[in-house]
Amino acid sequence: MKDEFQLPEAEKKPIQLRTYTRMIWRCRWYIALPTFVLGLVGFVAARHWPYLYRSEALVLVEQQKIPENYVSSNVVISLEQRLDQMTEQVLSRTQLRRLIEQFGLYKEQLSRRPMEDVIDRMRSAIKVHLVSGAGKASALTAFRVSFLYSNPRVAQRVTNELTSLIIDENLKARTQQSIGATNFFESELDRGRQDLANQEEALRAYKMRYIGELPEQLSSNLQMLDSLQNQLRAANGAIDRAEQQKVYLETLRTQYRSLEMPDGTTKLAPVDPAVTARAKTLQELRQKLSELEIVYTPGYPDIVNLKEQIAALERAPIPHSPESSGSGTSAPASGGPRLYESALLETQSRLKAIDLEIQNNKREAASLKKQIGVLEQHVGMTPVREQQLAEVTRNYQNSRTNYQNLLEKKRQSELATDLEKRQEGERLRVLDPASLPKTPDVPTPIEVILAGWAMGICLGLALAILREMTNRRIRSEDELTKLAKIPNLACFPNVLSARERRSYVWRRVLELSLALGLIAVSVGAGLKTYWKL
Amino acid sequence: MIELFGRERQVRPDSATEKGASSLALGTEAYESLDCERVRRERCLASVDRRVVVDSGDAHAGEEKLRLMSHRLHHIRQSRRLRTLVVSSGVPEEGKTVVAVNLALTLANSQDRVLLIDGDMRRPTTQGMFGLELGAGLSACLSEERSLTESVRRLEPSGLYYLDAGKPVANPVELLQKPRFVDVLKTCSAHFEWVIIDTPPVIPFADAHFIASVSDAVVLVARAGITRPEEFERAVRSMKGAYLAGTVLNGYNEPEERSYYAHYVREGSGVKRRREGKE
Numbered sequence: 001m002k003d004e005f006q007l008p009e010a011e012k013k014p015i016q017l018r019t020y021t022r023m024i025w026r027c028r029w030y031i032a033l034p035t036f037v038l039g040l041v042g043f044v045a046a047r048h049w050p051y052l053y054r055s056e057a058l059v060l061v062e063q064q065k066i067p068e069n070y071v072s073s074n075v076v077i078s079l080e081q082r083l084d085q086m087t088e089q090v091l092s093r094t095q096l097r098r099l100i101e102q103f104g105l106y107k108e109q110l111s112r113r114p115m116e117d118v119i120d121r122m123r124s125a126i127k128v129h130l131v132s133g134a135g136k137a138s139a140l141t142a143f144r145v146s147f148l149y150s151n152p153r154v155a156q157r158v159t160n161e162l163t164s165l166i167i168d169e170n171l172k173a174r175t176q177q178s179i180g181a182t183n184f185f186e187s188e189l190d191r192g193r194q195d196l197a198n199q200e201e202a203l204r205a206y207k208m209r210y211i212g213e214l215p216e217q218l219s220s221n222l223q224m225l226d227s228l229q230n231q232l233r234a235a236n237g238a239i240d241r242a243e244q245q246k247v248y249l250e251t252l253r254t255q256y257r258s259l260e261m262p263d264g265t266t267k268l269a270p271v272d273p274a275v276t277a278r279a280k281t282l283q284e285l286r287q288k289l290s291e292l293e294i295v296y297t298p299g300y301p302d303i304v305n306l307k308e309q310i311a312a313l314e315r316a317p318i319p320h321s322p323e324s325s326g327s328g329t330s331a332p333a334s335g336g337p338r339l340y341e342s343a344l345l346e347t348q349s350r351l352k353a354i355d356l357e358i359q360n361n362k363r364e365a366a367s368l369k370k371q372i373g374v375l376e377q378h379v380g381m382t383p384v385r386e387q388q389l390a391e392v393t394r395n396y397q398n399s400r401t402n403y404q405n406l407l408e409k410k411r412q413s414e415l416a417t418d419l420e421k422r423q424e425g426e427r428l429r430v431l432d433p434a435s436l437p438k439t440p441d442v443p444t445p446i447e448v449i450l451a452g453w454a455m456g457i458c459l460g461l462a463l464a465i466l467r468e469m470t471n472r473r474i475r476s477e478d479e480l481t482k483l484a485k486i487p488n489l490a491c492f493p494n495v496l497s498a499r500e501r502r503s504y505v506w507r508r509v510l511e512l513s514l515a516l517g518l519i520a521v522s523v524g525a526g527l528k529t530y531w532k533l
Numbered sequence: 534m535i536e537l538f539g540r541e542r543q544v545r546p547d548s549a550t551e552k553g554a555s556s557l558a559l560g561t562e563a564y565e566s567l568d569c570e571r572v573r574r575e576r577c578l579a580s581v582d583r584r585v586v587v588d589s590g591d592a593h594a595g596e597e598k599l600r601l602m603s604h605r606l607h608h609i610r611q612s613r614r615l616r617t618l619v620v621s622s623g624v625p626e627e628g629k630t631v632v633a634v635n636l637a638l639t640l641a642n643s644q645d646r647v648l649l650i651d652g653d654m655r656r657p658t659t660q661g662m663f664g665l666e667l668g669a670g671l672s673a674c675l676s677e678e679r680s681l682t683e684s685v686r687r688l689e690p691s692g693l694y695y696l697d698a699g700k701p702v703a704n705p706v707e708l709l710q711k712p713r714f715v716d717v718l719k720t721c722s723a724h725f726e727w728v729i730i731d732t733p734p735v736i737p738f739a740d741a742h743f744i745a746s747v748s749d750a751v752v753l754v755a756r757a758g759i760t761r762p763e764e765f766e767r768a769v770r771s772m773k774g775a776y777l778a779g780t781v782l783n784g785y786n787e788p789e790e791r792s793y794y795a796h797y798v799r800e801g802s803g804v805k806r807r808r809e810g811k812e
Contacts, residue, residue, distance in 0.1 A: 484766075
């Protein structure tokens with residue numbers, strides 16, 4: 001069968017737009033009728049649809065009048081967050097239920113559905129959204145509150161109520177938050193105060209415990225140490241001099257004792273009172289000198305004078321009184337044994353005094369050494385105490401700083417709270433009260449009409465596709481060739497008999513009339529719907 | 534197997550043969566006789582039925598398609614015998630009669646001697662396309678009521694020989710099963726280069742099967758947008774025993790081709806008118 005014509009295999013041609021347009025033309029009434037019918041339904045529905053009206057109010061966010069650098073607000077939550085919180089409060093089940101009962105909303109729905117569902121529906125009908133400022137994109141200056149309902153007047157009233165609720169909630173929230181912040185700072189301040197007191201006590205205890213070793217006492221300790229060392233030197237000097245004096249007096253005593261006769265007489269000549277006076281004067285001068293040397297330097301004028309006086313007195317010849325001249329043996333004079341005894345006694349008493357003085361000086365030196373030792377220990381521990389004290393002081397300083405900061409913050413917070421209570425802080429003001437909607441919002445009549453047409457077109461197309469899928473026909477040469485597997489000799493155009501042509505013409509006229517009629521009906525219905533709405 | 538060209542020269546009626554009736558004895562069985570000179574001539578205007586596009590006076594794109602089809606059939610003839618051609622379809626109302634009539638006229642225009650047989654004795658329709666009355670036709674011929682010569686008509690001015698179906702019969706299969714039908718067909722194929730047979734549809738009726746079994750080839754007609762693929766497939770399968778020369782897609786309106794044809798013809802007409810004007 002195939003040897004006469006070797007037609008090429010039917011190529012797989014891409015589907016052309018022409019194929020679809022032909023299909024649409026073939027199924028035009030399958031598409032047109034549902035489109036017109038549902039379009040008309042759309043017109044009717046647009047007139048009787050239960051439209052919803054949206055009432056909207058605009059609320060302005062007014063910033064606080066007092067500059068921020070004078071009184072800064074202690075409400076740290078951003079407007080968006082606060083708005084979310086306020087919205088949550090306003091859209092709570094309790095509030096919405098109250099509104100539903102107060103305004104008599106959703107009566108029909110309440111008769112068919114539980115309250116919970118109605119509340120959810122109302123919640124979805126309420127919108128609160130922020131409006132950015134014209135200047136900065138991030139600056140939020142206002143927000144809109146809207147409510148969607150079937151009755152425009154009720155929608156307006158409910159929107160006003162919602163706006164009032166939000167404003168009141170905002171004021172309450174801000175005040176509460178501010179008071180909360182102030183209370184917080186108050187409690188923190190108490191803790192800070194307690195902590196500061198503890199730190200002060202700790203510092204005081206430390207200082208008391210290690211008093212004398214503190215760094216601030218180092219200079220005084222060193223001065224005292226220096227002074228004590230000087231005193232020690234003086235004491236040692238005094239001890240040395242006293243020792244020397246003692247030696248002298250002991251020598252003198254020995255001399256006196258060596259002069260003593262077995263009968264109690266003495267070889268010594270009777271004591272010369274002038275000599276005794278001279279010795280006494282020397283002793284007094286020396287004692288005064290030693291006292292001055294403790295306090296003053298050797299160059300001190302009094303010390304120099306005394307030294308000169310002592311030197312002069314020592315250089316001066318020993319005065320003799322007429323009573324003291326003799327051979328050297330003690331003659332029993334009227335005052336001779338008494339003078340020897342008195343000199344010996346005096347010497348012994350002076351020795352005793354010297355001993356006493358030496359003991360006193362030694363005790364004093366020992367005491368001074370002890371004191372010096374203590375002071376040296378104190379001075380040695382001072383660096384350690386300095387470090388320890390620095391830590392204690394630091395803790396104290398921190399507590400003090402913290403306390404001062406808290407005090408300042410509390411003061412600021414109290415100012416801010418006062419500002420909120422007087423409603424001088426950031427506040428909400430209704431810029432546009434709730435509008436009375438004139439035209440429906442959801443859906444609009446145009447949307448209903450277009451939905452009808454769109455559904456009609458979709459249904460029509462679906463029917464057309466269904467028809468094409470179920471009512472397959474041979475439509476092209478390629479199809480025929482592929483089907484028959486024999487070559488196609490010719491494609492003969494459509495020719496109609498006279499009767500067929502008449503029938504065709506009448507059919508076309510009828511189609512055109514029907515189409516015009518449907519268009520006219522659609523236009524009329526559209527106009528009527530437009531004027532009605 | 535008869536050689537086409539040799540047989541053609543022998544079979545092609547020359548003037549001597551036309552003038553006298555003779556039965557052809559070519560070493561085969563005797564055929565029904567046919568005297569083409571004695572057949573009735575009838576005037577037929579192609580414009581009677583708008584579906585006849587050949588020689589209608591108006592340029593029609595279908596004429597070119599028919600010429601193309603005619604050319605292809607001639608091409609097939611070069612490799613195999615092709616005299617008797619059945620034109621049928623799967624189901625009714627697919628345009629097989631229109632195609633058969635127009636094809637016969639086209640072949641007749643190419644100077645071939647063509648016989649169109651309306652093989653649809655159930656519902657004859659071809660006569661209407663020529664604006665003729667139903668004659669004795671094939672049914673009378675097969676019933677031996679009339680001879681072939683008496684049944685065939687020659688249509689003028691196309692020169693097409695035409696054998697209508699005759700009076701409708703209830704069961705044409707009986708007539709087709711008679712040996713006379715084969716004789717008639719053979720006689721016709723001996724006298725004509727082309728015997729185009731319009732038959733009833735193949736699926737509902739058996740007529741086309743019988744006719745196709747004694748014919749050289751079958752052409753199946755499908756109608757664009759009307760014929761179902763499964764029906765056509767079934768028709769093809771049912772013609773398994775016969776030689777399917779090809780298919781014709783009827784009612785296929787290719788807008789581009791139509792516009793090309795119309796533009797081309799219009800331009801041609803314009804040139805012709807200008808030439809005539811100059812003359």
